[in-house]
Amino acid sequence: MAKGSRRLVLGFLFVSLLYATVLRCNISPVCLWKYRPLWSNSLNLRSKNGGNTKGIEYFSFLLRRLVRGQARRELTQKHMTYISDKESDICITSSPVRITTGSSSSPTVYITKPNQSQPNQFTLRPYPRKTDSLAMQRTSPVTILINPQSPLPPCTTIHTSPAVIFSTGGFAGNFFHDINDVLIPLFLTAGHLHSNVHLVITDYEPWWALKYHRLLSGLSPEIIIASSTSSNVDTAVHCFPAAVVGLKYHGNLACNSSDVPGGVSIRDFLVFLRDSLELKPMQVHAMQAPVLVLISRRKSRTLINEDDVVELARKIGFQVELATPGRMSKVDEFAELVNSCSVLMGVHGAGLTNMVFLQPGSVLLQVVPWGLDWASKAYYGGPAEEMGLKYVEHHIVVEESTLYEEYPKDHPVISDPWSINLKGYNVSKPVYTDGQNVTLDLMRFREVLLQAMQLVPRQSLR
Structure with missing residues (x-):
């Protein structure tokens, strides 16, 4: 191809690309939002x-x-x-x-x-x-x-x-x-x-x-x-x-x-969130222990053997940061902590919403209490995958829930949780959302922590 023809073709491709970019901005509000400093003034x-x-x-x-x-x-x-x-x-x-x-x-x-x-x-x-x-x-x-x-x-x-x-x-x-x-x-x-x-x-x-x-x-x-x-x-x-x-x-x-x-x-x-809070990619060294932030609940769905779970996670190789309600109330500071961690873990609840501060490719580990399978997937499991996170969940067995000691073994709360959920949130909430705490079987949960460890990003720049 002659030199002049190549220039003509390259010029045509450049104009086409420029036109496509402008056209995309016209139909994409977020594109305009990202470039607002170019025109807002x-x-x-x-x-x-x-x-x-x-x-x-x-x-x-x-x-x-x-x-x-x-x-x-x-x-x-x-x-x-x-x-x-x-x-x-x-x-x-x-x-x-x-x-x-x-x-x-x-x-x-x-x-x-x-x-x-x-x-x-x-x-x-x-x-x-x-x-x-x-x-x-x-x-x-x-x-x-x-x-x-x-x-x-x-x-x-x-x-x-x-x-x-x-x-x-x-x-x-x-x-x-x-x-x-x-x-x-x-x-x-x-x-x-x-x-x-x-x-x-x-x-x-x-x-x-x-x-x-x-x-x-x-x-x-x-x-x-x-x-x-x-x-x-x-x-x-x-x-x-x-x-x-x-x-x-x-x-x-x-x-x-x-x-x-x-x-x-x-x-x-998430881009808007990170820009507003000035959250930056964190430098992680190859020999550094990955950070696991554990959401600590106090009122319901409490992790009764929390200390044992923390010790187990440390033995596996995590550096564990315990996130109490008081610590999570300071959004800017807590966002920086979650931004720097590799795994965010907690029993199903509002604290897991802090996954919005995780860097792409990080891990969300959700402990699913008895009777809350659907809610756990709908509120956190599905959205986590849409956010580009790796998702791990641990469904407890009924013996790990305090409900096991409060209800007869043949009661629908134990034997058929879905039948309770079908009666409506006003019926299920006092039982499964507000009425149970969890004691994890450490032998079972060890395998879940190992799975999370294998999913932790290994690149030096996150």
Whole structure:
């Protein structure tokens, strides 16, 4: 081939690759999020009163990524849509919005739709567990008024970016629910807005926001308190060019790339997590004993012979770090510990959610109590594999559970756990989740620890 022809072919391939990259960014919100420093400062965003609609049009484009089909057509044509999924309700509007704060425990959202004169009113609880009545009782409703007949309250603060309104009520405060019910859905809903968004929190708790400050800051430069159960909130009226009320939910510790906003996987959330907390790959020497972090439970599903298990793990060759509830409460510090370990181990429970801080290829070892086979796989086993972790589980035999001494051997709790689970969580929870502790058979468990040791990454750089 002539030199000129080769240059032509190479030039064509380069242009094709560049076009494919740009096209991929157009359809992948997380791609834009990753490259936001290249363009975020170049946007000239002003309020509608400032006369610049370029920013508003851009936000309208981004908000349409949260919907498909008829909902997208409604948002495009009517500037508002309402989506009701199995676990979450979401209202999205590209029309101007006013949000009152501090006047009551139930914030009010005023939406002005220019092509609709008919007033409308409804409520929405912005926490993605609407099938759980207890979670909904702990979540304050947000009242949404569309084209109200009474005069709109005057703005006290005008913002140039959209609002995402969500609750930290429900089951927030439990680490699994913090990650699963709030932070992952928040990433799915607000992450593709590239930090050009204001987080408006209902049922606000200062300690919760402080605990996750670095993660929230990774999504937005500002938090606005709409209502709080433990502190006073200033009365104000915040005005936004657009808003999302509620959060998108994909399932247990899940980001489904095929679902809206599209192209976002759980591994993208893990990248966001690691970037926000500045977690770096750890240097591990070939002769260094791999670190096993053992989640120590105190109230239920306690590992009764925990000291013996620690001694066994050390004999096998692990360096063991015991993670007490107090130690795990300091998210930033504990994330660094888990980031540096090779194996995270624990009896089924919220502490295993710390697997989100494990480096890819690390091992999650879950001890499965009696009667909790399905929950253990659904909440941690399946998600661990999606996160790129190696997963090992140890199903206890009934003799290792304290339930064996509390119930007759022919009782369904012992002989047929699934029949108890079928009666509903209100029946099974007091028995299997809250009502048992575990004493591991060390001979059986030794084989599980050896399996975990064999799966530990051996490369010098992790």
